[in-house]
Amino acid sequence: MSGSAEDTKTVTCSVKSPVFLQLGDPKTDAAKSGVCVVDVTLPFGKSVNIEEIRFKNYYTAYVSVRLLRKTPGQEASAKWATALRDLALMDNPHTEGGSQDYFSIHRTQMQVVPDCVMSVRFILRQPSSAWLKFHLEEIQIFRYIELDPEQEVSDLLSDLTLVDFHPDLEGLPDPQMVSSSIQQMWALTEVMQTNQTTASIGRFDVDGCYDINLLSVP
Numbered sequence: 621m622s623g624s625a626e627d628t629k630t631v632t633c634s635v636k637s638p639v640f641l642q643l644g645d646p647k648t649d650a651a652k653s654g655v656c657v658v659d660v661t662l663p664f665g666k667s668v669n670i671e672e673i674r675f676k677n678y679y680t681a682y683v684s685v686r687l688l689r690k691t692p693g694q695e696a697s698a699k700w701a702t703a704l705r706d707l708a709l710m711d712n713p714h715t716e717g718g719s720q721d722y723f724s725i726h727r728t729q730m731q732v733v734p735d736c737v738m739s740v741r742f743i744l745r746q747p748s749s750a751w752l753k754f755h756l757e758e759i760q761i762f763r764y765i766e767l768d769p770e771q772e773v774s775d776l777l778s779d780l781t782l783v784d785f786h787p788d789l790e791g792l793p794d795p796q797m798v799s800s801s802i803q804q805m806w807a808l809t810e811v812m813q814t815n816q817t818t819a820s821i822g823r824f825d826v827d828g829c830y831d832i833n834l835l836s837v838p
Contacts, residue, residue, distance in 0.1 A: 631668050631761040634661045638744075638755050656680075656744040660759060662737065670734035671764035673725045679754040680744045681713035682706045685725065687732065688739040698738055703730040706745070713748040727764060735764070 641653040662668050667690055684705045690698040704725060711717030727734050740761065746754040 629671065629763045629765060631670075631763050632663060633740075633759075633761055635659075635759050636661065654746050654748075656746075656755065658742040658744065658756060658759075660740040660742070660761065662739060662761075667736040667738050668761070669764040670737055670740075670761060671727050672762040673740070674722065674758070674760045674762070676722050676757040677709045677718065677720060678757055679710075679719045679751040680746055680756060681710045681748065681754075682708055682745040683756070684743040684745075685730070686741040686743065687730075687734055687737045688741070689732070689734075690736050690738055692736060700741070701732045703732050703734060705731070713746060714750055719751075722758075 636659045639657045639659075641655040641657070643653050670687075673685070684707070685703045686700050687703050688698050688700050707723075707725070709718050709721070709723060742756060742759075744754060744756065
């Protein structure tokens with residue numbers, strides 16, 4: 621059985637255990653600060669262009685996302701950058717709203733381009749003392765794959781020909797014929813744009829003159 625397109629875009633990653641920041645001496649009964657850090661490492665020696673990050677919340681009020689990005693060919697110069705700051709996951713830190721919802725962060729929402737990423741760091745905050753534990757579950761990272769524009773057009777036209785028959789669609793033009801007509805129109809447009817001319821095209825004129833017989837009314 622072949623895998624889905626989404627399966628091929630899923631990045632194999634390792635989610636490390638949450639690290640809670642403590643107030644006071646960690647050897648004593650230090651109080652938790654309400655801040656937690658979760659690191660996600662990608663395959664060693666490889667970088668990923670990220671399209672989307674998904675996860676399930678568990679009583680985290682706010683999340684910030686930082687990315688360790690490298691410059692192509694200069695792995696040693698990798699630097700951390702903030703991609704998202706204090707995204708609210710709960711309606712109110714003291715109430716249940718959003719506490720166990722699923723969330724998705726797309727690359728278009730990020731403040732930096734999430735390309736050549738080597739590691740992802742989540743900074744979680746829960747200012748309310750009502751919840752003893754908070755973290756993220758089911759973290760998934762999806763790879764960004766840039767499609768060739770010609771392939772996108774081809775896929776669009778292919779989709780037009782794969783419309784399933786439905787009684788309500790009876791009497792409408794055949795999708796395959798419509799697709800073929802669109803392709804012909806695009807080709808004609810390209811030809812006209814390539815061969816533009818400033819010469820006027822008359823309907824009955826010959827060398828700028830008109831035949832009186834053609835202008836007479838029968």
